[in-house]
Amino acid sequence: MSEPTGLRARKKERTREAIGNAAVSLFLARGFDRVSVNDIAAAAEISKPTLFRYFPTKEDLVLHRFADHQGEAARVVRGREPGAGPVAALHGHFRAGLDRYDPVTGLNDHPEVVAFHRLVFSTPSLAGRLTRYQLEDEEALADALGEGIQARLRAAQVLAVQRVLARSNWQKVADGRTARDVHPEAVADADLAFGQLR
Known part of the structure; x- marks a missing residue:
């Protein structure tokens, strides 16, 4: 059975929020330029390509707020x-x-x-x-x-x-x-x- 669209959208939004929160936490702790996209992907427990599906640029990880x-x-x-x-x-x-x-x-x-x-x-x-x-x-x-x-x-x-x-x-x-x-x-x-x- 396929997953209901509403549930899928909520899961995507939760994932997006988790990635964004992990990124902002790292940026606030270390500074924007000292955190790599790999660091963020590791902290969010996702792959780098998955991260870029949600946030096209590193800057978007902050400015999504x-x-x-x-x-x-x-x-x-x-x-x-x-x-x-x-x-x-x-x-x-x-x-x-x-x-x-x-x-x-x-x-x-x-x-x-x-x-x-x-x-x-x-x-x-x-x-x-x-x-x-x-x-x-x-x-x-x-x-x-x-x-x-x-x-x-x-x-x-x-x-x-x-x-x-x-x-x-x-x-x-x-x-x-x-x-x-x-x-x-x-x-x-x-x-x-x-x-x-x-």
Whole structure:
């Protein structure tokens, strides 16, 4: 009998998650450049070809954690309430992320999250790959905003603002402050930045 599709998909997702977790643990312990793909395959108890079926590049082993947020800004714009402007919807979404201490806002002081962001920001190949993800997000947001240069400029501005805000929040937390302590400043900064976008 064949395995039900839902079960097979869940098993694949669990395997993908296990590989990603093993990789990130090794990267955090030793540094990205000091860990080989063979090290990760051994830690995850899989073959190297199996690893590459789940993650095409070594960088993807880290950045898969951003996958849940891929295209998020475009989804927020498309799913906004009738009458709500796109920038207002994105501002509300970012503020809600701050209130949840969502790691993507930079406002999260869990030691592993802080270390993970440090790994990404301090490893040139990861920072470069992250830029590619951001450019894909920019294209998706521009499509959601409309057509032409104005939509592209607005998308670039919004995502630059979110990136700067998140990096600023992370830096404050990385410097030793708690996320709860930084929260009021992060909210004020977001209000100022999105206010300027409007």
